Amino acid sequence: MTETIHEKAQRFITEGRITIRYEGSTLIDADVQGDHDRYAVVVEIGDEVRCTCPATGDCSHMMAVLAVSLARRTGLPTAVSLG
Ligand SMILES: [Zn+2]
Numbered sequence: 001m002t003e004t005i006h007e008k009a010q011r012f013i014t015e016g017r018i019t020i021r022y023e024g025s026t027l028i029d030a031d032v033q034g035d036h037d038r039y040a041v042v043v044e045i046g047d048e049v050r051c052t053c054p055a056t057g058d059c060s061h062m063m064a065v066l067a068v069s070l071a072r073r074t075g076l077p078t079a080v081s082l083g
Pocket residue numbers: 039051052053054055059060061062
């Protein structure tokens with residue numbers, strides 16, 4: 001069975017592959033060690049999310065970074081939204 005991007009994001013989190021380099025009120029700058037390469041993810045809060053991987057649209061790296069960041073802000077356990 002093919003791993004969905006949600007499952008992949010959850011796996012990256014479980015394996016500790018997310019490095020938050022900077023987290024401010026309007027910007028998050030993070031690195032994700034993917035399966036093939038290391039990618040930079042930049043989140044402009046309330047605006048857009050960018051990832052340096054070749055995927056178009058949402059990717060597992062963005063999801064993982066957003067989930068980790070949300071958990072840090074709320075104090076809740078890290079979980080990838082299935083929404
Ligand atoms: Zn990506």
